[in-house]
Amino acid sequence: MADTGNSNTITRNYLDSLLIETRYMNAVNPTTEFELYGEKFSSPIMTAALSHLDHFADKSAAKAYAEGAKAADCVCWYGMADEAEIEKMADTGVRLIEIIKPYADRDLIYKKIEHAQKLSLLAVGIDIDHPFANDGSPDIVDDYEMKALTTEELAAICNASSLPVIAKGVLSLYDAKEVLKAGVQGMLLSHHNNRIGYALPPVMILPEIAALVNGRVPIFVDCMIQTGMDAYKALALGAAGVCIGRPLLTAYKQDHEHGICSYLTKARDELAKAMAYTGVRDIASMDPAVIH
Secondary structure, three states: OOOOOOHHHHHHHHHHHOOEOOOOOOOOOOOOOEEEOOEEEOOOEEEOOOOOHHHHOOOOHHHHHHHHHHHOOOOEEEOOOOHHHHHHHHOOOOOEEEEEOOEOOHHHHHHHHHHHHHOOOOEEEEEOOOOEOOOOOEOEEOOEEEOOOOHHHHHHHHHHOOOOEEEEEEOOHHHHHHHHHHOOOOEEEOOOOOOOOOOOOHHHHHHHHHHHHOOOOOEEEOOOOOOHHHHHHHHHOOOOEEEEOHHHHHHHHHOOOOHHHHHHHHHHHHHHHHHHHOOOOOHHHOOHHHEO
């Protein structure tokens, strides 16, 4: 039986269904420059928060992931890893956002945030969408039990962190309201690579969440973002930035030294082309009316 409920397939099909109109009159050469938490980058296309690359790819993958993002002048998001792996990436000089799991041992969350603060990372995030296993029981990741966060617990985490805290895994107005109430300084819309079937494509729920947020915090999008055109569609619909993940691993395998930077640079150029062809001069000038 076909896996009709695969959220990655549903998301890819939805992204491909979105069409754009062109606007050439009075158009200018665009800039893709992007500002996040007071720092400027070449574009709002960033790496996704993949985990344990040194284990799942090879011992040089995590560092190459960071170096590729830095060479492309992009923000690097990263997921679960030990302190040494995070330090190796931070030492490249890339501006890094570390995503932390919702550990049942809440002290471990605070310990990881403290480590991120010592490294002066750009921000930290909490994976709100990773508390449960496939049978609804607490998930166990690397021998650590996970547990869903309460709004009060997330608020305490936000208050304790000197770094911006981002909620990763928002995919409803309900969760968006709760994480805003907790005081997050950003949210990432994601179904975590088909973590549950039949999930809404993040870009589908994006306009509603963007209307709710009303510019109070940046909204980011991942899941099947693969090209500059995908990025353009998300940005036009209200995202501040997007994250590309698995295509970068393929690029790394094809060219360990330059693959990641080349892929991010190509995606940035694709974004610039779409902006030029639709009369958008900069990221702040994105218009959702261009999407059909």
